Amino acid sequence: MFRRFVTEPGLAGPAWTGYREPTGPARRFAEDGFLGEHDGRLMVEADETAAGFVSWEACGTGWSRYWSIGIILLPEWRGRGVGWRAQTLLCDYLFATSAAPRIEARTQPENIPEQKALEKVGFLSEGILRSAEFRDGAWRDVLVYGKLRGDR
Numbered sequence: 001m002f003r004r005f006v007t008e009p010g011l012a013g014p015a016w017t018g019y020r021e022p023t024g025p026a027r028r029f030a031e032d033g034f035l036g037e038h039d040g041r042l043m044v045e046a047d048e049t050a051a052g053f054v055s056w057e058a059c060g061t062g063w064s065r066y067w068s069i070g071i072i073l074l075p076e077w078r079g080r081g082v083g084w085r086a087q088t089l090l091c092d093y094l095f096a097t098s099a100a101p102r103i104e105a106r107t108q109p110e111n112i113p114e115q116k117a118l119e120k121v122g123f124l125s126e127g128i129l130r131s132a133e134f135r136d137g138a139w140r141d142v143l144v145y146g147k148l149r150g151d152r
Contacts, residue, residue, distance in 0.1 A: 039058065052072050053072060066103065067104065
């Protein structure tokens with residue numbers, strides 16, 4: 001599954017940022033199962049089928065640590081409620097297993113379904129990072145969403 005998302009442009013939709021080294025995901029999985037101290041990935045399963053994956057990464061420094069999360073689903077699973085449920089479970093897990101005060105998520109301005117999913121999970125829009133992501137041959141804006149521990 002992880003390999004497909006780095007080698008098949010159509011799967012990632014607006015999140016596609018270019019081809020990546022295809023054996024990287026297999027090496028990382030063999031190393032630590034994608035469960036590192038500062039980052040990780042988990043498969044999203046729906047109807048006993050791999051639907052995509054969620055990811056998280058530690059951000060900040062020292063005592064100012066927080067999590068940044070992401071999700072990517074196969075096209076056939078988008079728009080079916082799988083994403084917001086997976087992100088809810090991931091946020092619950094990260095708040096339960098760390099002292100982080102916040103979780104951040106970013107998406108593209110044109111990705112309206114993800115914006116709605118994040119809001120359903122309890123994220124609030126925090127602003128726009130202008131020209132923050134190089135994608136599809138141009139610098140693109142990124143929307144930032146945040147969820148605080150107290151927002152749960």
